[in-house]
Amino acid sequence: MVKVVKFGGSSLASAEQFAKVGKIIRSDKERKYVVPSAPGKRNSKDTKVTDMLYACYALAEEEKDFRVQLMKIKDRYDSIINGLQLKLSLEEEFKKISENFKKKAGVDYAASRGEYLNGIIMANYLGYTFVDSAEVIFFDEDGNFDADRTDKVLSAKLEKIPTAVIPGFYGSNPDGSIRTFSRGGSDITGSIVSKAVHASMYENWTDVSGCLVADPRIIKDSKPIKVITYRELRELSYMGASVLHEDAIFPVRKAGIPINIKNTNAPDDEGTLIVESTCQKAEYTITGIAGKKGFVAVSIDKDMMNSEVGFCRKALQAFEENGISIEHMPSGIDTMTVFVHQAEFEGKEQQVISALRRLAHPDIIDLEADLALIAVVGRGMKSQRGTAGRIFSALAHANINVKMIDQGSSELNIIIGVSNDDFENAIKAIYDIFVETRL
Incomplete structure (x- = not known):
């Protein structure tokens, strides 16, 4: 060993x-x-x-x-x-x-x-x-x-x-x-x-004694995460949780070597074990919550969009031409919404709108700024019914309006969009229902 x-x-x-x-x-x-x-x-x-x-x-x-x-x-x-x-x-x-x-x-x-x-x-x-x-x-x-x-x-x-x-x-x-x-x-x-x-x-x-379920600057005395998979960590890191840079994870992940995050000043603390996969049941339904402020939602509407071959590609080309990366892209039958970083988008918004008109010919383009994205991540969500419903319920009780929800097919994470002003309260509400009260 x-x-x-x-x-x-x-x-x-x-x-x-x-x-x-x-x-x-x-x-x-x-x-x-x-x-x-x-x-x-x-x-x-x-x-x-x-x-x-x-x-x-x-x-x-x-x-x-x-x-x-x-x-x-x-x-x-x-x-x-x-x-x-x-x-x-x-x-x-x-x-x-x-x-x-x-x-x-x-x-x-x-x-x-x-x-x-x-x-x-x-x-x-x-x-x-x-x-x-x-x-x-x-x-x-x-x-x-x-x-x-x-x-x-x-x-x-x-x-x-x-x-x-x-x-x-x-x-x-x-x-x-x-x-x-x-x-x-x-x-x-x-x-x-x-x-x-x-x-x-x-x-x-x-x-620090490992990873925490939520940012300790928002949740005082946030509970520690005992075991987390590489996939879960990747999702949380992407949404702003600063644990380990992904370049530091790749060599050991490839070799199947677990990582243990430990505290020099409290060496007897268990810390967080980062593993490829585990059959250990998570302590809570969710493993962690992380998020970032400062996004813009660009909503692109067009009748019969779903039957127009290549529409999404044309729309996304407008962002690519202007060097803007995309965070999330929830869509409906006649609408698609593109979430981008506000600081990156603001100086180029008119060029993007012009390119969208030229390339995709939408009926309506609508912008909503000052949004935050929150990722609720957990391998335990797959086996639990009603996770999204509990999130909506928690946010409704906290009088927070949900602007967007996006769930991956892996059922490993749920992304929620709220206004910047509601960011901290949204994290508190989600943490409370899954960790504190476990309703």
Whole structure:
């Protein structure tokens, strides 16, 4: 049994946090491969090391003196080293960084040094082997992640190393220069390492005890989700629930490796287990609720639309021509409604209307702005009768007008459209009926 453990920036922000992480890793012999992030904020007024590196490199690019800023970064690491009482010096590493900044090694190189240096400290602290991600994680000529080459090289490398620290967030280009992942970098690295070592579990340690049924900013003390499938997570993430970036999920999903989201500051909490599929019955009918504000509904009406071959394609071409992506598209016999992001649509609304007239010749085009979309997601909905009815009932009791409802054939999710002003109250009403009262 092999576990890969990834720790976020808040988990590694100070020597005190490092000590917690060390205790967690040493408490389970199966935790053999560690993926660290760069040090995050120690408090609300603090600055993340990655942001400090970006600012420092900006000075270097402008050929201004960056030494003071670089020494501040070194002080952050020295405080961790001294707090852990390690016999380790990063003097030579910082000299190398300074030289590379002067040579304009690139913003990706600068940003990656946060994880790189934290990896060196973590390996020294644990007594694990340090593996530089630039030597085992690769991007191709176009800047895309080279999954096949990475998996081959990384698997061969780690096969010979029983315990290792592999920094998150970066890899290398074909010319050897450093390249970072665009989003969720360390999460992606953890997933790649898990696939390479055929891990039994990928533990993603952060500052929350897993995923919650609803946004805690809207639902205070929202209940945790114990088990969630990849499909459910995808639906919730798409509608704004920030758990893991989908690029971080793909490698482990493909390999059938479960992910456990855990809390560094509450390691005994169960966390959330993310799996391909499960026969475990969900605690509630729904697994989670997520949503976003700021949509426009473009309603396109035309008599006998249903008998006109290609009508939908012509209508959608109007949006494509103007570079506007579509979120949802509920339809009736003589009408179709297209939901788009308001911020994206507002500057191009007249061009879209003109294109719709030219391409589809509709009878009426109607716009409604300031709408929100809410996704109610749950594998348990399939086996429960009247889920949509309960949602409508909850919203009616809360005096909320439903603008749209769209249910996929998989019965995994129901999308509801309401006005922006009703967004928070709608989530509260749905949460209450399914989780609090369970009517």
